[in-house]
Amino acid sequence: MISAAFSPAAVTAAAKETAGPGVTFDQVSVAYRGAVVLKPLTMAVAGGEILAMIGPSGSGKTTALRAVAGFVRPASGRIFIGGTDATNLPPYERGLAMVVQNYALFPHMRVSENVAFGLKARGADRDLIARRIEESLRIVGMSQYSKRFPRELSGGQQQRVAIARALAVRPRVLLLDEPLSALDAQIRRSMVEEVARLHADLPDLTILYVTHDQSEALTLADRIAILKDGELSAIGRTGELYRRPPNRFAAEFLGRANLLPVVVSGEDHHPAGARRLLCVRPQNLTLTGDAERSNSLKAILREIHWQGELTHVVAAIGEQILRVVATRLPNPPQRGDRLSLFFAPADANLIVEDAGV
Ligand code: ADP
Numbered sequence: 001m002i003s004a005a006f007s008p009a010a011v012t013a014a015a016k017e018t019a020g021p022g023v024t025f026d027q028v029s030v031a032y033r034g035a036v037v038l039k040p041l042t043m044a045v046a047g048g049e050i051l052a053m054i055g056p057s058g059s060g061k062t063t064a065l066r067a068v069a070g071f072v073r074p075a076s077g078r079i080f081i082g083g084t085d086a087t088n089l090p091p092y093e094r095g096l097a098m099v100v101q102n103y104a105l106f107p108h109m110r111v112s113e114n115v116a117f118g119l120k121a122r123g124a125d126r127d128l129i130a131r132r133i134e135e136s137l138r139i140v141g142m143s144q145y146s147k148r149f150p151r152e153l154s155g156g157q158q159q160r161v162a163i164a165r166a167l168a169v170r171p172r173v174l175l176l177d178e179p180l181s182a183l184d185a186q187i188r189r190s191m192v193e194e195v196a197r198l199h200a201d202l203p204d205l206t207i208l209y210v211t212h213d214q215s216e217a218l219t220l221a222d223r224i225a226i227l228k229d230g231e232l233s234a235i236g237r238t239g240e241l242y243r244r245p246p247n248r249f250a251a252e253f254l255g256r257a258n259l260l261p262v263v264v265s266g267e268d269h270h271p272a273g274a275r276r277l278l279c280v281r282p283q284n285l286t287l288t289g290d291a292e293r294s295n296s297l298k299a300i301l302r303e304i305h306w307q308g309e310l311t312h313v314v315a316a317i318g319e320q321i322l323r324v325v326a327t328r329l330p331n332p333p334q335r336g337d338r339l340s341l342f343f344a345p346a347d348a349n350l351i352v353e354d355a356g357v
Contacts, residue, residue: 021047021082022206023068023173028077030063038063039231040077045223047082047172050199050207052217052238054253055227061210064227065175068208069098082172096173097166101182104162105150111137111161112146118169136164139201140194156187163198173206180216192219214254218242226250244349248277251351256282258322260297264350276350282325284347287313287333293342297322301337315339 022045030038038060045051053061066072068079070091078087086094097118105114115133124132137143140160150158159179166174176195180188196219199207211217217224218238225235226249234241234250245251248259259277264270286293299315299322311332313324322341333339 021172021204022049023208024080025064025067026078026080028064028067028074028079030060030067030072031075036075037230038067041232042077043225043232043235045206045208047206048204049222050209050220052209052211052221052224053227054211054214054217054224055233056253057212059227060230061212061227062177063230065098065177065208065210068094068173069096069175070094094173095171096175097169097171098175098177099159099162099166099179101178105158105165107150109149110146111142111148111150111153114150114161115146115165115168117165122169132168132170136168137161139167139198140164154187155183156191159183159191160194163195167198167202171205173208176207176209178211179209181211181213188213188216192216196220218254224254226253243347245279245351247352247354249354251277251279256323256325258282258285259351260320260322262350270350275353277353278348279351280343280348282312282323285322285324285341285343287324287326287329287339287341289340289342292346293344295345295348296340296342299339299341301333301335301339303335304332306332313339315341 024044025041027040027042028038029036029040041064053064055061063072067074068081070086070089074087078085080086081094081096106117109117112133115136116129119129119132133146134143137146140163142157142160142164145153145157145161150161153161159182163179179195180191183191199205209217209220221238223235223237224241226233228249234246241250242254245254245257251257251259258280260280262276262278264272264274264276266272270276289296297317299317301313301315302321303314305312309327311326311329313326313333315322315324324341
């Protein structure tokens, strides 16, 4: 289910009346040979926003992106791009560009020719092409490589060129499908920062970013949509979704979470007697209480692992495992010790097992 601010009917109405500069999915479903892989999806991506679509492999992320690109035809629903109903437009009339995992640069063309390709195909004049090559390569920090061939570049550099090529046609919407997953971890981290910088340079560009890597999404996205089995499981502003995931799937997909089964005794948003999960992130459990962190749980220490900057503690209340990540532990406890684990009310929230609050 979906966070509180989300209302399919309101999004649909807004899309039809004012369809803004971004992208709107209005009840979009996709089927391959009769098998539904994207159930009716309604969500709006604001102009200039980075929305990350995350979810496990096979959850329908790429399919949703390909529907926006025009590479698959929805079985039902409508797609608005930049305020226009694009459902029946061919891909090249949608004002967007797409970058996929495997760069797909033309191997026999130099970097500058690769970047120029889309503009040449559209019959742009030489001055414009030269200007756009220069601008696009500058944005991705590849100006000095314009004469190289793709084989003379590293994977990360090739992917920068692929992004420059996408930007050269000045798309309104940039679709990124696992753009960094072919790169190794260290390069991936620096590329994430580059995509963030790129967006700072081009604040009007709407970006749909598909990834299975929640840390890329947390770093980059203004909002995150989580897909599960072809359905929207949760959507929300990045920090808010991380701090207040609406359900177990969202909580666990966005990072480590302690989820304690509880029964509501009386509260505003949940009925008394309801079974819920109390969600506290490992870094929000501490071994020392204070005025703010006054809620406490009694547990037994099972394991403790010191990892340089962080110490990981595994504790248990009966069969229930609790994880704590601490930055400073002046007097590390030992296996078998009784612990009090503290948390602040603001760092804990009640969530549902699965769909539907
Ligand atoms: P994700 O991007 O989240 O990994 P996809 O959108 O690629 O997921 O796939 C969603 C589901 O649709 C998967 O079960 C996949 O096998 C299926 N699928 C994707 N493309 C095709 C296709 N061209 N023909 C048939 N089934 C497909």
